[in-house]
Amino acid sequence: MVLPMSRPHKHPKTGVFYFRKRVPADLIELRGRDVEYFSLRTKDCSEAKRVYAEALDRVERQWALLRIRPEPLTQRQIMSLAGIVYAELTADLQDEPGSEATWSHVLRLHRQAREAGKLEQWVGASVDELLAKQGLRTDDHSRARLIEAVDGAFVQAAEQLQRNTQGDYTPDPQAARFPSWEPVKAAADSPREERKASGKESLTGLLEGWWKERRGELSSRTYESYSATFRRLREFLKHDDALRVRPEDVRDYKDHRLEHVDPRTGKALSAKTVSHSDLAGLKAVFGWAVNNHYLPSNPAAGLTVKVGKRKVARSKGFTDDEASRILSACLKVERGSTTARTHAAKRWVPWLCAYTGARVGEMAQLRREDLRDENGRWVITITPDAGTVKTREFREVPLHEHLVALGFPEFVQASPPGHLFLKPAADGDVEGPRKGLTNRLSEFVRSDVGVVDPVVQPNHGWRHRFKTLSRRYGLDRDVVKAIQGHAGAETSEEYGDSELEAMALNIDRIPRIVVEDTRRGPAGAQ
Numbered sequence: 001m002v003l004p005m006s007r008p009h010k011h012p013k014t015g016v017f018y019f020r021k022r023v024p025a026d027l028i029e030l031r032g033r034d035v036e037y038f039s040l041r042t043k044d045c046s047e048a049k050r051v052y053a054e055a056l057d058r059v060e061r062q063w064a065l066l067r068i069r070p071e072p073l074t075q076r077q078i079m080s081l082a083g084i085v086y087a088e089l090t091a092d093l094q095d096e097p098g099s100e101a102t103w104s105h106v107l108r109l110h111r112q113a114r115e116a117g118k119l120e121q122w123v124g125a126s127v128d129e130l131l132a133k134q135g136l137r138t139d140d141h142s143r144a145r146l147i148e149a150v151d152g153a154f155v156q157a158a159e160q161l162q163r164n165t166q167g168d169y170t171p172d173p174q175a176a177r178f179p180s181w182e183p184v185k186a187a188a189d190s191p192r193e194e195r196k197a198s199g200k201e202s203l204t205g206l207l208e209g210w211w212k213e214r215r216g217e218l219s220s221r222t223y224e225s226y227s228a229t230f231r232r233l234r235e236f237l238k239h240d241d242a243l244r245v246r247p248e249d250v251r252d253y254k255d256h257r258l259e260h261v262d263p264r265t266g267k268a269l270s271a272k273t274v275s276h277s278d279l280a281g282l283k284a285v286f287g288w289a290v291n292n293h294y295l296p297s298n299p300a301a302g303l304t305v306k307v308g309k310r311k312v313a314r315s316k317g318f319t320d321d322e323a324s325r326i327l328s329a330c331l332k333v334e335r336g337s338t339t340a341r342t343h344a345a346k347r348w349v350p351w352l353c354a355y356t357g358a359r360v361g362e363m364a365q366l367r368r369e370d371l372r373d374e375n376g377r378w379v380i381t382i383t384p385d386a387g388t389v390k391t392r393e394f395r396e397v398p399l400h401e402h403l404v405a406l407g408f409p410e411f412v413q414a415s416p417p418g419h420l421f422l423k424p425a426a427d428g429d430v431e432g433p434r435k436g437l438t439n440r441l442s443e444f445v446r447s448d449v450g451v452v453d454p455v456v457q458p459n460h461g462w463r464h465r466f467k468t469l470s471r472r473y474g475l476d477r478d479v480v481k482a483i484q485g486h487a488g489a490e491t492s493e494e495y496g497d498s499e500l501e502a503m504a505l506n507i508d509r510i511p512r513i514v515v516e517d518t519r520r521g522p523a524g525a526q
Contacts, residue, residue: 017048064297083178226281317464357466
């Protein structure tokens with residue numbers, strides 16, 4: 001069976017999203033299946049992505065535990081774990097414990113489950129979750145004893161909360177019967193002086209091992225971002241030993257990052273930055289280490305940062321007026337002290353983005369050989385051979401006739417072979433020069449044109465605007481995705497190709513953008 005990429009899968013008939021991920025080969029026998037597959041219980045795409053991320057963390061924790069050899073629990077450990085359940089339940093509910101009748105009902109259900117020998121069904125799942133949170137895998141005998149102890153802790157907590165409903169907050173005299181929990185320490189937790197991390201056991205080694213396998217499918221910017229995250233983690237922990245990193249270490253690092261003040265802005269880092277950059281990097285590399293048996297568990301699994309929804313005061317795409325101002329400025333831009341390539345980029349890249357909805361980097365790295373005449377229609381090829389393409393797949397996009405009328409093909413044909421708008425580094429690297437160029441284009445839009453609204457990104461705004469235009473003029477949704485290089489959200493969208501003819505028909509529905517060209521009159525009227 002061929003599975004899609006790791007993402008929510010939408011059922012074609014019901015519209016409900018599902019979790020689906022292949023079980024690692026070494027765990028298939030233990031799991032009794034080769035695929036984890038279950039409903040996410042939502043039809044909302046955004047909610048499905050959120051629930052999917054939580055489910056993925058949970059599944060990976062389960063897999064990590066299966067790789068740990070089952071160890072018996074002592075009586076003290078069992079009662080300590082039961083105490084965690086008691087403490088969490090009473091702490092969470094004591095302020096608003098509800099009604100006495102509710103807890104009477106809960107106690108009755110516990111009693112009935114015990115009398116019927118159904119404690120496994122009643123508290124088994126809670127016990128498994130408790131073990132998973134502590135990174136433990138135990139034998140069947142210890143688990144059965146723990147179920148008994150946790151059931152007793154549930155009953156004790158319910159009785160205490162029932163007293164709270166009556167206004168009685170006298171401390172529970174039996175709460176002290178639970179010893180404090182001391183996390184199980186592995187040999188890897190010995191002092192740094194007694195144990196030296198080396199090779200793949202180090203944080204540095206894990207990162208390099210992960211990148212060695214993934215560099216063929218990810219950009220170097222991802223590697224740079226993750227490298228910075230691991231460097232900061234090493235500095236925070238004051239060691240490089242991956243086996244000594246515990247979940248609470250990563251939690252404390254997350255809190256440390258949330259308190260960090262960016263010296264450039266004077267503001268604390270956003271929750272989105274910590275979640276999508278720091279935690280994403282740690283989860284990815286540690287998850288790879290678990291799957292490759294370098295670590296017993298992922299210390300970042302399950303850790304989240306709540307990212308609040310931003311207020312939306314306007315569209316993320318350029319308005320008609322903003323688009324007109326930018327493109328008008330492109331027609332009038334003077335070279336000044338800039339290089340010929342940068343001047344050409346300011347002249348053409350925004351126009352190309354406006355009529356293709358492409359990523360600015362994809363247009364910035366175009367080469368002379370990426371434009372061709374296909375049966376009387378000019379076509380550009382966006383390809384990883386020219387530089388980084390997010391989807392790592394080439395695509396072809398017909399030129400809008402306005403770009404032809406403005407003379408883009410003539411500009412390309414008059415240019416020397418190779419990149420049109422940037423000069424690769426001596427070692428052939430394109431990414432560095434491309435980043436510098438896109439930054440200059442951003443500054444052009446902000447400073448020279450004066451489009452300063454922080455909601456709209458000075459380069460990415462074209463991508464949002466193209467989507468708006470596609471809806472305004474009734475373009476085919478699937479064809480627009482192909483034009484912009486958006487990955488399909490459903491497996492069914494991976495079948496078939498969007499032919500150039502279909503793309504051309506849709507692009508031609510977009511009317512010319514009217515701007516003032518002082519040299520040639522209204523550009524949209526040519």
